[in-house]
Amino acid sequence: MEYIAIAAKLVVGMVGILVFLRVAGKAQMAQLTPLDTVSAFVIGALVGGVLYNPDMSVWHILFALAVWTAFNLFIRFCMRSSLLRRLIKGDSVYLVKNGVLNFKVFKRNSLEMEQFRLMLRQKGIFSMFDVEDVRFETNGAVTVPGIGDTTTSYLLVNNGAIVQSSLVHCDRTEEWVLQVIHAYGYKRPSELFCLEWTPGRGFYLVAKSGDVKRGDEEFGVEKIGSEVLN
Structure with missing residues (x-):
């Protein structure tokens, strides 16, 4: 038994x-x-x-x-609160920005240079001369754009809340984000599932209603689909 x-x-x-x-x-x-x-x-x-x-x-x-x-x-x-989400999950941060190593981020995350070099080698990068931007993700991985690839996107709104860390990285304000949201026909961030901005290309927006839109940086809007978000 x-x-x-x-x-x-x-x-x-x-x-x-x-x-x-x-x-x-x-x-x-x-x-x-x-x-x-x-x-x-x-x-x-x-x-x-x-x-x-x-x-x-x-x-x-x-x-x-x-x-x-x-x-x-x-x-x-x-965690629907942006503050609690940051406290519990953390934010992705730049370890290297424009070729400059952020020592404070290394120290805060108890990351040594040899550990960092190992992460880069796993990405096929063997020299700091080949590194422009490196992001340290919330799961402990690093994201490195390809050499010569300067395309960077920023998640401005996540699940109805403005992502403050993204505003810091892209040097924009909440007022600017609200202007973008209004230009796409919405009143507040809580109506959106997400809003992504890629400089030089434009915005990609998904509303909680299921609407999916994208447009250029002059706020030209193209509705590209609609689906139910559970």
Whole structure:
């Protein structure tokens, strides 16, 4: 009976974790955020603790996973606030901008130069002379534009909130973003799912209603599609 109980706990734990991942909306685990990492540790501890404790049943696993799933969804709801989103997920930052290394960002992220050089080598770059811009993403990876590729885009609005870090990177203001939003026929950022700006090419906008638009930097608008956003 003891082995049957362990097998039952293991099966229920596996199904429960799959349900948690499905409810939490994780389509892939490659892009881990700090919240995802904490969730992985907690779920592992919950299932492992119940699995080898004979005094705890399958119902303890289900209860623990239900509570953690509800709390996780609450945290994700709170992340609709741009401030909390930055505190929990962080922002992508420039390690190198226009060929100049940002030492403060290195120090804040406890990143050593040899670690950075290893990341560059993994991207096929072996000299700092070939580096113009390098971004440090929230999942710990680096993004490096190809040599001679100067195209850079900025996410101005994310899920209804203006992205302050993007304004700093592109040297623009909230008033300018609002002007763009109004030019596309919307009243406030909360009506948008996202707004991306690529200098020299224009804007790409997706509204929460499902409308998808793009246009040049003179605010010429072309509606290119519509879909339901869940």
